[in-house]
Amino acid sequence: MNRIFWSIVGKELIGFIRSWQLVLVVLYMFSVEVYIAGSGIEINPRNVAVGYVDGTAGGLSQKILTHLHGPEFLAPRRFNSQRELSRAIFDKEIIVGLVFDADFEKKWRQNKSAQLDILMDATAASQAYTTLNYLQHIVLDISKVNIPVDIVTHKLFNQNADNHTFMALTELLSIITMLSIILTAVVFVREKEQGTWDLMLLMPVNPKVIILAKSFSQIIVVMTGIVISLGFVVLGIFNVPVNGSLSAFLLLSFFFVFAGSGIGLFIAAVARDVMQVAQLSIVVMMPLIFLSGAWTPIYAMHPALQYLSYISPLRYYIEGSESIFYRGTEWIDLWPYFMGVISVGGVMYWIGFRKIGRLF
Amino acid sequence: MRIGILKAYIRKELSELLRSRLIIMVYLLPTMLMLLFGYGIRMEVTHARIAIIDNDQSRLSNLLVGKFEHSKYFDVTTTVMDEDEALRKIKQAQSDAIIIIPASFEKRLLKGQTTQIGVYVDAAFPSRGSTMESYVQGVILNAASALIPSAPKGSIVINQRTLFNQAMRDEDAIVPGLIGLVLLVAPAIIAALLIVKEKERGTIFNFYASPLSKAEFIAAKLIPVFLLHSINIFILLLWALYLFEVPFRGSFWIYWLASELYILVSISIGILISVITRTQIVAVVLTVMVTIIPGFMYSGIIMPISSMVGMSRYEAHVFPVMYYNHILYDVFLVGEGLTSQKTQLYLVILAVYVVILLSLGTLWLRKEIR
Structure with missing residues (x-):
């Protein structure tokens, strides 16, 4: 069982590396894209003409x-x-x-x-x-109005309201979301398109192992990207403060990527070809990315959407990451985010897992 | 271009598109994104959760707390707790800001001495932090200047006129930008797979072996998607006008022309990606990368291009969304139309984009086995 699992993981990883275009694009997203977003985007009034x-x-x-x-x-x-x-x-x-x-x-x-x-x-x-x-x-x-009140403002965790580190992180989280969903979905749908998926399920190997191994291989790819991006860009160039524990972030990322691949599994189960995967994943991804609180605040959204955002694993992931990097929240206070990511992600993975594993 | 052959090929492509369940998505996707984002994206900060620690409990401090409670920007909880506890609340993300009113607040104010109000803002989300800071300061300064008995001499009154969006409605500022985003993403993602799909399945050999020229092939791929998506221009306009009630001050013809050009740009991006990639997965990831996040960042929804610096300033000028969105905002909110030279220039730039992208696509498309 174990041997089968790892040989499938190995096969998928080799398949990934063989497509140099894909490796290049993924590397580019994790490095240059994060850098560009972090270096120039400014939401605060800066350089107002x-x-x-x-x-x-x-x-x-x-x-x-x-x-x-x-x-x-x-x-x-x-x-x-x-x-x-x-x-x-x-x-x-x-x-x-x-x-x-x-x-x-x-x-x-x-x-x-x-x-x-x-x-x-x-x-x-x-x-x-x-x-x-x-x-x-x-x-x-x-006009020298003398107001006898002195307001002393402290901006906690990010004294200069520095946007660079924040944007770099936001971009990184968005990219993680996109890749974990798309890569997983396509790995399965490609087999469906070529007609080999049914064969896979009919093989005398437990289909659960196949599904787990295939999605796990893509999780490895994304996690590698995260580590590269963290090391070279987020921490290397932008010096994002790490007030909390980095291992907490990596663990949280791992669970989140799992959730993302769960969404990917679900899309793969519904879609018949890559074209449908592309369309479905955009419908799912764009609201996830832009309405989970990274780019725009959640509290001002339409109430119905605010409730909907509770089922977005990205919402917990973003708040959790902000807490780890900026607020320096301790492990024990991080439990809501871990709970959120694990429970929402777990349910999504389970649904996708069940759906893709069915032959008819 | 031989019209007869082209027609036949377009018919084949169109019926292939219509036969898959795709056709629903072509119209569902833009509308869904428009509705979700139109209701979802708000740039102002409302309902910020602030905790006021009122150590004074006097008439004046109550007055100040009342000012906060009546503001739509804040959800206030008044508590008595020590600073450490409050800080922990912020760390747990249960509170966005803390205001501490000192014990001798009223006494000192009545004596004319300066008092300090401590404000702690959670700046883990920087832009939200700064906005909250300025709101808090605004409320306190307003309250304070109302308490000062006589108007100071020689004051300056600010007479502010906001142009284009007098009511400062978020919908007006965001919905036109959304059209630019949606019409960039949706057509590109379909077009991006059209050619590479044939490569992966091997049906591209039909084209290699056929007398069809490269330009004809690309035209046959482009036109069906173009026709299907042209309808979206009007669907999105209707949503903007009747659901989000965005004013429309410019000319409809400019909107139409610019949008058709823009869809062409978007499809050409997709086709170019489809030509250079070898597998569908690369095409999907690449399209997502060059459309979704840049389309959002450079749409002018979250920040004006004029405020960008460095690389992203150049990137903003490379992506077509900036030019189209300028025209969109003009058509919806400003209404300058063709009298503005910038609008004319940007229309030309969009056309140039189409020409460049399509000729690159035709140039790089291969018609033989490598």
Whole structure:
């Protein structure tokens, strides 16, 4: 039994390595893709393009503008008229436009309330919100309003709200999800397509061993990718802090990849050819990836979808990974994530396992 | 191009596509993604769970707590516990932020002395952390400035006008971008398997042996998918307009033209992948890699391209989704149309994409055994 198991695993691994294109693509995803996402994507307002029209002589207005500096803002660009400014906003070259009227400074000096017009491109909603908040702070600062409250903010676990490490990790988790589902599904469906799957099930070998071995071989492939990506990119280049235990993460990953291959098994059982696998896995994967809390927050979602997200193993995996890397949560407090991944993943694997193992 | 042969081949391809259960998926997939994401993706942070530790229990501190309770952004629990316990709650991800009001809060305020309010934000999700931070600060500053008796001299009033999306509705900001994402992923994944499937099964030899030219072969593969997916343009538009109630300020013709071009780009990406790969699995993984995550990242849903730096800035310009989405947002929310030179330029760029991708595909397609 044991010998059969390992020889099937070996056969699948050799099959994987023989296809150099596949090896290359998988390696690329685990390294370069993670690197690109981590190095350049910024969800916080960073490099917000600011433009302004200044009708005043430029004392107070310049003072306000000097507050808009990097890394949040690009150097403000001057426009000669409001029309030019709006045109630039329409073309998405500028996100925030400030308009200083001719009597802006005069009014302020006369102790009247001066009005600062701000034009914002609200299609970039989150940037717009935060930028507005920023400007309000600056204006409060300048008009010397004395508020007797001092707010001391501590950002826990990630003091600078550094997005790079976070995005690299998010991308890695997304890639793990995609590969564990697709690779497993295709390994089975290819046999179905070629007609060898029925033969496999009819062989005098326990079909359960075959299924386990085949899916286990793909789990090995993904786990290897995870280790490579962790070593070279996530920890090597981005220095993601490891406040918790790395072995906890690897263990959690292993269970998650198992869950992913369970989903893959299910898809393989339903689909008849690779084309259907591709379509089904996209329908399953994209909601999993984008609605499990890595790219967008869960709490703001439609309530029905929030409940649905409980059956996504990725949700537990993401929160668990964040806890391990940033919050430094101890083993004992990690049990909800392990429970979540194992129970949801276990059920999915079991369903897929049953379905693909049936001959008729 | 010989029209008669082409017609026959297209008929064969079309009936093959229709015969599999695929046809449902062609229309189910975009609609499902649109609905799920349209309701699912929200960029604002609402219902952040904050714990307020009110050590003062005075009238003013209650007032402040009340301000938080009335905000739709927060779900407040007021507790008395020590800081370590609160910190543990954050570590267990049961709380997103903690606000600590000191014991002498009211007394010091009434005397005009400065008091400190401690705010601890969980920044394990950085963007959510910063957003929560600014919300918390906003609430406290608002409450505080309401308490100050006389308006200060020479104040500056911010008069903010948000363009294109006056109500700051998340739907308006997200749904047009979703169309760009869906129409990139769905056509590409079908097209990506069309040729490589024949390679794996060996039926590609029919093409090798037939007098069909390479261009005719690609056209025959491309046109059925193109026709099937053209209908999705209208289905998605209807969802956007009537379900998500996104305004439509531009010209319908530009939307149509740009979308057809974009579908062509997407199919051409798929065909190119199908030409260069040897096995279906590689084609699937490669297509997923170049469409799903880039399509989402560079769609402008989560961040504007102008804020990107380094490699991802270049990558954003390489992927066609950026150009199409610019036109989409223009058509839905801005309504500049062809008067904007950028829209004209981007339409041309999309057309150039089609030409380049298809000629590469034709060039690299082999018509003999290697």
